Amino acid sequence: MQKKPIIGLVPLVDEGRDSLWMLPGYMDGVRQAGGIPLMLPLNTDADDLRSLFRLCDGLILTGGHDVGAHVYGAEHTSLMGDICPQRDGMESILMDLAVREDKPVLGICRGLQFINAYLGGTLYQDLQTQHPSDVCHRQPAPYDQPIHSVSLPETSPLRAAIGKEELQVNSCHHQGIDRLAPSLRAMAVAPDGLIEAVCRPESRLMWAVQWHPEFSWKVNEDSRAIFRAFVQGCAEP
Numbered sequence: 001m002q003k004k005p006i007i008g009l010v011p012l013v014d015e016g017r018d019s020l021w022m023l024p025g026y027m028d029g030v031r032q033a034g035g036i037p038l039m040l041p042l043n044t045d046a047d048d049l050r051s052l053f054r055l056c057d058g059l060i061l062t063g064g065h066d067v068g069a070h071v072y073g074a075e076h077t078s079l080m081g082d083i084c085p086q087r088d089g090m091e092s093i094l095m096d097l098a099v100r101e102d103k104p105v106l107g108i109c110r111g112l113q114f115i116n117a118y119l120g121g122t123l124y125q126d127l128q129t130q131h132p133s134d135v136c137h138r139q140p141a142p143y144d145q146p147i148h149s150v151s152l153p154e155t156s157p158l159r160a161a162i163g164k165e166e167l168q169v170n171s172c173h174h175q176g177i178d179r180l181a182p183s184l185r186a187m188a189v190a191p192d193g194l195i196e197a198v199c200r201p202e203s204r205l206m207w208a209v210q211w212h213p214e215f216s217w218k219v220n221e222d223s224r225a226i227f228r229a230f231v232q233g234c235a236e237p
Helices: 024-032 046-055 085-101 110-118 157-162 221-235
Strands: 006-009 012-014 019-021 036-039 058-061 105-108 148-151 166-169 185-189 195-199 206-209
Touching: 006 024, 006 046, 006 221, 024 036, 024 221, 046 085, 058 085, 058 110, 058 221, 085 110, 105 110, 110 195, 110 206, 148 185, 157 185, 157 195, 157 206, 157 221, 185 206, 206 221
Parallel strands: 006 036, 006 058, 058 105, 105 206
Antiparallel strands: 012 019, 148 166, 185 195, 195 206
16 A cells, blocks of 8 residues: 655644644645645754654645745835744745755645745735735635636646636735746736746645635635645655
């Protein structure tokens, strides 16, 4: 029997309750795709993270706090929401390891933003102010329902995996990609031009999406396909 890949999940952080937690959709999305989810501790010790990294066949950078402006060399302005320096530090170390060892990574929401910032791109600190449009990027509940479309370029690996030119996606974010990192390529674009999915072609598998498959995987085959493609990529030798 083929070994199930272990997928490390960066924890969600609630400072007000002094707690680390995880949405079931991340865990269940990985599990239904054939992987074993493992929530990592919040940690910025490089040696500890190296040991944890060795346990994992792939990593998911989850949603959560805004990415600190220092990650992409910008000033922190009043447009920013709450940040979590420990997450920024932890994910920087994990990305160092993933790039160096070519281990698969999937970014979701904040994860997409962090990957872009880490690799040299920049972010809108507040879409409503800096990229106003008629597209709803922060929908009300229920979050498992689609709110806008994204188009997938012909060369998009996501298009190849799902077999569609356009997807209907949910949306719950107030930041987004401004300047795309040089090593990334767009995999999906919203009607207002915002890049909503990316890949790094030189990596074995580095994908990121701005929407939330962890909310919609139960009712949306496209969301299940994203988890499935990632977990299968982690299982490949």
